[in-house]
Amino acid sequence: MESFGQAARRLRAGLSLREIARRAHVDPGHLSRIEADKRTPTPQLAAALDAALGGAGHLAELARRACVEPWPLDGGPWRPCDTERLVDALAQQTPTAENAVELAHQWLIAEPPQLLEVRSGRRIGAGTVERVERRVQQLRVLDDYVGGGETWVMVTRELTATAGLLKGAAYTEDVGRRLLVAIGELCQVAGWVLSDSGRLAEAERVYLAGVRAANAGGDVAGAANNLSSLAYQLANTGDPRTAPTLARSAYAGARHHASATTLALLAERVAWAYARTGEARGAERALGQVEAEYDQRRPEDDPVWVYWLDQGEIEIMAGRVWTQLHRPLRAVPILERATSGYSDATGRETALYLSWLAESLIQANEVDRAAETASRAFRLSRQANSARAEDRIRLLGNQLGRFRGNAVVDSFLDEFRSAA
Template identity: 55%
Template sequence: MPASAALFAEQLRALMRKRGVSYRTLAAQTFYSKSYLHDLASGRKPPTPKTAERLDAALAAGGELTVLAAEPGVRESWAIGGAARWSRRDAERLADLLTAQAPDPDNAAALAHQWLIAEPPQRYELSAGRRVGVSTVTRIESRIRQLRRLDDHVGGAETHALVAAELVATAELLREGSYSEAVNRRLLHVVADLCQLAGFVAEDSGRIAEARQHYLSGMRAAHAGEDTASAANCLSSLSYLEAGVGDRREAVTLARSAYVGGRHAAEATGQALLLERVAWAHARLGEASLAERVLGQVQEIYPRCDLDQAPSWAYWLTRDEVEVMAGRVWTELRRPLRAVPILESAIARYGDDSPRETSLYLSWLAEALLQAGEFERVAVTAERSLSLARRAQSPRAVERVAELRRMVAAAAGDAGAVAEFLELSADLSAVGGGHPGGQ
C-alpha cells in the first residue's frame, strides 16, 4: 500500500468515526459508490484531489483530506516499499521521512497532519526492548529541529498535539529505557529542548498554566543533564511569558537570573536571545534606561552570532528578529518615532508565508503608529495583521489583534480611517488575554 494512500485512509476513517458517518450516508452525500469509499478507507485505492475535496466538504474536515491528496511532490518522496501490508519497517521509514523534507509554507500542513499519524520512533525502541544508543538520540534531535521549523509555518493550535506526543514518547524512553551515562545526559538535553518547545506552543495555543509547567520541567531536565545554556533558555522563556501575562517585576528577576546564569555557557546567539528577553522585561515594567542599555548589549554581541552554530532553540534569531524586538521595546515605552522606522524596515522583509510572526509584528507597528496619531496607516497595518492572524491558527496572534482593537477603539473612537478595521475585527471584541507576541 503506498504511504500516501495509507495516510489518507487513516484520516478518512478517523473523520468518519468522529462525525458518526456511515459509508451509506457518505455515499449519498458525495455520489460515490460504497465500494469505492471502502477502497479509499482501506487504502486499496489512492484518492484524487477532486475526490478529497468532495469528501472534505461532506465531512467538514477543513481541508485535512485535500492536503493529503494534493501534495504530489510529498507523496512521491514518501513512497514506501511494495509491501502488501503496512509494517513496522514502513512506519519507521515514514518517521524518518517526516524529517527528510524541510517544512515550507506549501507542505507544512501536510507534514503536520502526517506527523500526527506516524508512530514516534522512541516507541519502537521501547517495544523492541533495545538498549538506547547514540543513533536514537540523534534521531530525536533531528525530529525536534523539524518540529521547530514546522511551528514556523503552522500555529500552536496545530503543533501543540505534535509536540506534546513527542515529549511524552521521549520522556517514556528516558524513564523506561536502558542506556549509558553519556546517552542519559543527551536524553536529558533533548527532553529539556522539547519542554521549552512544548512551553512555547502551549503558550501560543493559549494554555498558559501548561506552558509554565513545561518551562520549569525543561529547566530541571537541563540542569540534570548539565546543560546550563538550555536551562537558562527555559527560565528566560518563562520570564517572557510572565512579562506578558504575569508579574512584570518577577519577569525582570527571571530574565536577569537566566542571563547571569547562562551567559558563560551560551554562545553568542544564545547570549543575545537571553538579553533580548531582559530588555523586553524591563520595557514591560516601563524601565526605559535599563531596556535601552540591554538593547545596546544585544547590538554589541550580535555581530559575533553564527546561526549555523546556534543551539536549536536560537536558530531563528536573525538580524531582522533583533530589529523587531528593538522596535517592540520602543513601542512598549511609547517612543513611536524610534519604533516605527525600525519595525517598518524589518517587517518589509517578512512575507505572508509566516503568518503568525508577521501578524504579531504588524500589530506592534500598528500600535506605534497609533501612538503617533497616524490613523490611516494604523488602519492599513491593523487590517493586514488581522487577516494574517486569522490564517495563523495561533490564539496568541488573535488575542494580540483583539488587544490592538481595544487600543484603536479607545484612541481613535469612531474615526472614519479605522472604522473598517473595527468592523472587520468586531468578532474579536470578546477575546481576552492580550498576550504580547513574539518568541
C-alpha cells in the same frame, strides 16, 4: 542494615534469577547488577520485585531510603528518583512564580548533576537519540509557520513519548545525557506552543521541567533558554515584576557557557521584561547588550535552536520595546524597516510584528496607517490559530475604537467585530 541487593538475594533464595526477572519484567542482566548493588532500582522496579519476591513492602522501603541522599559522582549528584521526579514533573500541579524565582537562583549556584544510567527496560543507543534530536528540530521549524493551537497536542505527545524513553529505557551515560538535553529542548518548544495556544499553566510547568532536564544533561544554554522563555511568558501574561529577575538570571547563568548568539537572545528577553515593567533605562541597556553579543557571534558555536535570530529579528524586538515604552519616534522607523522583509507565509509572526507597528503608529497619531496595518495583521492572525496573535488584534481593536468615524478605522473595526 542490609542493602537492597542483599535483601533481594535473600528473598530470592531457591528461585532462579531468570525466573524473578521474568515475573518483574526486567532484563536478567540488569537484575543481576541490582542484586550486586551496582545499580539502584527505580521505585516502580523496586515495587515489581517486591511483589515478585513477596517482600511485603520491604524492598520498596529500602529503595525509597536509598534515594533520600544523592549519590556523590564526579560532576555532582543525580539520583534514580531524580529521573522519576523529572518525568513526574510533566504531570504535576503548576509551580508558582515564586517557585520559579527560587528555582532560578538554585540553578545559578548548583553544579550540574551527573547522570546515572536508567535502570530498567530496553537499551537504546545513539541512533535513537539522533532521531529524537531531528524530530525536535522539525517541530521547532514547524512552529515558524503554524500556530500553537494547531501544534500543542503534537508537541506534548512527543514530549511524553521522549520522557518515557528516559524513564523506561536503558542506555549509557553519554546517551542518557543527550536524551536529557533533547528533552530540555523539547520542553522549550512545548512550553512555547502551549503558551501560544493559551495554556499558560501547562507551559510554565513544562518550562521548569525543561530547566531541570537541560541542566541535568549539562546543557546550561538550554536551561537558560527555558528559563528566559518562562520570563517572557510572565512578562506578557503573568506578574511582569517577576520577569526581569528570571530573565537576568537566565542571562547571567549562561554567560560563560553559551554562544554569543544565544546570549543575544537571552538579552532580548531581559530587554522585553524591563519594557513590560516600564524600566526604560534597563531596557535600553539590555538592547545594547543584544547588539554587543550579536556582533561577536560565531555561527559554528551556536546551538541549532538559535537559527531564527538575525538582525531583522533583533530590530523587531527593539521596535517592540520602544512601542511598549511609548516611544513611537524610535519604534515606527525600526518596525517599518523590519516588517518590510516579512511575507504572509509566516502568518503568525508577521501578524504579531505588524500588530506592534500598528500600535506604534497609533501612538504617533498616524491613525489611517495604523488601521491599514491592523487590517493586514488581522487577516493573517485569522490563519494562524494563535492566542498571542488574537490577543494582540483584540488590543488594537480596543485602541482604534476611540477613532470611530474614521473610514479606514471603521473598515477595520467592522471586519474585526464581524469575526468575533
